[in-house]
Amino acid sequence: MKYAFISDIHGNAVALEAVLEHIKKQEVDKIIVLGDICYRGPEPKKSLELVRSLQTEVVKxxxxxWIVRGVKSGEVPEDVLELMNKERAWAFTQLEPSDTDYLQGLPHSIQLDLEKVKVSVFHATPDSLFDIILPNEEDEIIEKSLMTTEAQVYIYGHIHVPYIRFLKGKIVINTGSVGLPFDGLSKASYAIVECNAGNIKTSIERVTYDKERVIELYKEVGYPNAEMMSNIIYHGKR
Known part of the structure; x- marks a missing residue:
């Protein structure tokens, strides 16, 4: 079985379409989505529609x-709280009540069995949507934060920096971001895990997409924070 894991689309439907086209060529059996679908991009509705059309497992x-209930004080630096809620309010107006109901009902984690290989899937950690676990964390932090369920592979998103790490006979994977990479490479990112007769093959895939079109869309739709978000898209980092 070959699975593709995509995360952190952030309303960038142009990048998502490019990734889905790339996945088709990899002869993937199934796509799993690790959250952050709509917020901070110019096409929240289209991004959500593309995800829902996959008819697959999605975690929150x-x-x-934030789309459902807004950004709260303490979740982001106070000096950007107002701006981020303006962005959230804009995205919220682009969606239908059925869309926000769908987002609200998403699970925080899922467990998969890929050819007898147990895979734990979540957005940030199994216990939090907000905790930040970076690639260079100490082994003890990785174990305590991410490896809290019995599995052989742990896959998450959230940090927008892809990596694969091997720890005590287990595999930890961050998918990176489809729509908003932060590692300085302005290409969409996703992960592939292939399991066959107990063997495991993993990879991080990077996909070129039309960044200029996304930057144009931020302006066309009147996005509240178009300049900053366009710079992130162009340079692939904050």
Whole structure:
């Protein structure tokens, strides 16, 4: 079985379409979505429609939670709280009540069995939508934060920095971000896990998409924070 894991689309439907087209060529059996579907991009509705059309398992991200109920004090630096809620309010107006109901009802984690390989899937950690676990964390932090369920592979998103790490006979994977990469490479990112007769093959895939079109869309739709978000899209980092 070959699975693709995509996360952190952030309303960038242009990047998502490019990734889905790339996945088709990889002969993937199934796509799993790790959250942050709509918020901070110019096409929240289209991004959600594309995800829902996959008819697959989707876990909730912090940005999905924000779409439903807004960004609260203490969740982001106070100097950007007002702006981020303006962005959230804009995205909220682009969606239908059925869309926000869908986001609200998403699970925080799922467990998969890929050819007898147990895979734990979540957005940030199994217990939090907001905790940040970086690639260079100490082994003890990785174990305590991410490896809290019995599995052989742990897959998450949230930090927008893809990596694969091997720890005590287990595999930890961050998918990176489809729509808003932060690692300085302005290409969409996703992960593939292939399991066959107990063997495991993993990879991080990077996909080129039309960044200029996304930047145009931020302006066309009157996005509240178009300049900053366009810079992130162009440079692939904050």
């Amino acid at each position: 991200g912090n940005a999905d939670e």
